[in-house]
Amino acid sequence: MKNIIKLSGLAVAVSAALTFSGTVAAYDAGDLIIRTGAATVAPDVDSGNLKANGAVVNPANPTTVDVDSNTQLGLSFTYMLDSNWGVELLAATPFSHTIKTKGGLASLGKLADVKHLPPTLTLQYYPMASGDAFQPYVGAGINYTTFFSEDFKSNHKGSFKSLNLDDSWGLALQAGFDYALTDNLGVNAAVWWIDIDTEATFKSPDGATKYKVDVELDPMVYMVGLNYKF
Template sequence: MQKQFSFLPHIAALSVMAACAAPAMAQTAGSNIVNVGWFHLAPQDSSETLRKNDGPRAGPVNGSGATVGNADTLGIAFTHFFTDNISLTADLGIPPTFKLDGTGTLAGVGKIGQAKQWSPAIVAKYHFGDANSTFRPFVGAGVTYVWYDNVELTDNFQRTISSSYSGGRLSTAKSSANLSSSWAPVLTVGANYNFDKAWSVGLSVSYIPLKTNADITTELPAALGGTTHSSTSLTINPVVTFLSVGYKF
C-alpha cells in the first residue's frame, strides 16, 4: 500500500503537465473572432491639376494641387475560419475624416476641405502555422467599396475659386463638391499572437490602390457665366495599419 501511494504525486504532476500542454485551440475551423482596435490611414497621395470645365476662363488652374492628410479611427473586424488556415474577414469602422490641403498655387489657401470616407472591406486570408500556434502570420487579399459623404469646402477655398473664375470681380460665389465612389482591391499582411484559447492581439498592414474624382459646382451670377463646373482627380492609395485586440467565441 505504501508503494501505491508513492505514485500519486507523480501522477498528479503528469496530469498538470498534460493540461498545460493541451492545445490552445485558438484558431481552428469554425472559429469566430471579433477584433476591436485602431485604424491608422496614411495616404500615399497625388493629385491632378484643378480644371474649370465650362464658361469663361475654362481650362486648368495652373499649378494647382491638393494633398490628403493622415486619419485615425476605431476599427472592428469579424473573422470566420473555414479551415484551420483559411479565413474570411469583414473590416468595418467609424468612417475617418480626411482633410485636404492646397499645394502649388493653392498652397496659400491652406485647408481646402474635408470628407468622411466609408470603406468596408472583405478580405480572404491564409494563416501560417497550425491552429494551435501562439504566433500566426498571415497574408490576404480582398476588395473594398469606397464612398464619401459630408464633403465640405472651406470658405477660404470657395473665395479663392470664386475670385479666379470671375476674373477677380466676385469672391462670394458658393461652391460644393462631390467625390466619386469606387471598388478597390485590398492587399494585407499581418500576424496574430494568441494569449490563450479566447484572447489575442493582432497587427496588420494593408495597401489599397484608390483613386477618386472630385467634381466642384460653383454658382456664379449669369453675368459672369452662370453655374460652372470644375474637376480634378485624387490618388489616395492609403497604407492602413490596424492594431487590435481579438476575442474568439
C-alpha cells in the same frame, strides 16, 4: 508602388517569424475572430491637376491636392473556413480627412473636409498549425470606399459649392498577425494597402465654372489592438 513595397516587406517579416510556435490558440473551421483597435488611414496621394471647365488651371503652375491621415476605431470580423483559410470584413468608425491645395493655388490652404468608410473584404491565409499561439496571415480582396459629408471650410464657402467625391472600388492587400494570450483573447497587428481612386468635383457659386481633380489616394491602413475568438 512604394506602399506595395512596404506591405511586401511586412509580409516577408511575418513569414520570417513562422518558426515561432506555441500551444495556446486553435483556429478551426467555423471560428469567428473579432479584432478591434486603433486604425490609421495614411493616404499616399497622387493628385492630378485641377481643371476648370475641362482646362488645367494655370498650366504653368498647376494646382494639385493633398489629404491628411486620420485615426479611428477599427473593427474586423473573420470567419474561418478551415484551419488555414478565413474570410475577413474590415469596418471602422468614419474617417475624417482635410483636403488642402498645393502648387498654383496653395494659398487656398485647407480647402474642405470629407469623411469616408472603406469596408474591405479579404480572403486570408494562415500558414501556421491551428494550435500555435502566433498566427501570422496574409490576405487579398476588394475594397469599396464611400465618401460623404463633403464640406468646404467656412472661409471657402463663399467661393465654391457642391463638393462631391466619387465612390471607389479597388484591390486590397493585407498582412498581419495574432498572438494568443488565452484560449480566446489575444493581441493583433495588421496593415492593408488599398487602391482608392476618386474624382472630386465642385462649382463656383453661380455654377458657371465646374472644377474637377482626379486623385489616387492608395492609403496604407494600420491597426493595432485586441482579438477575441468565438
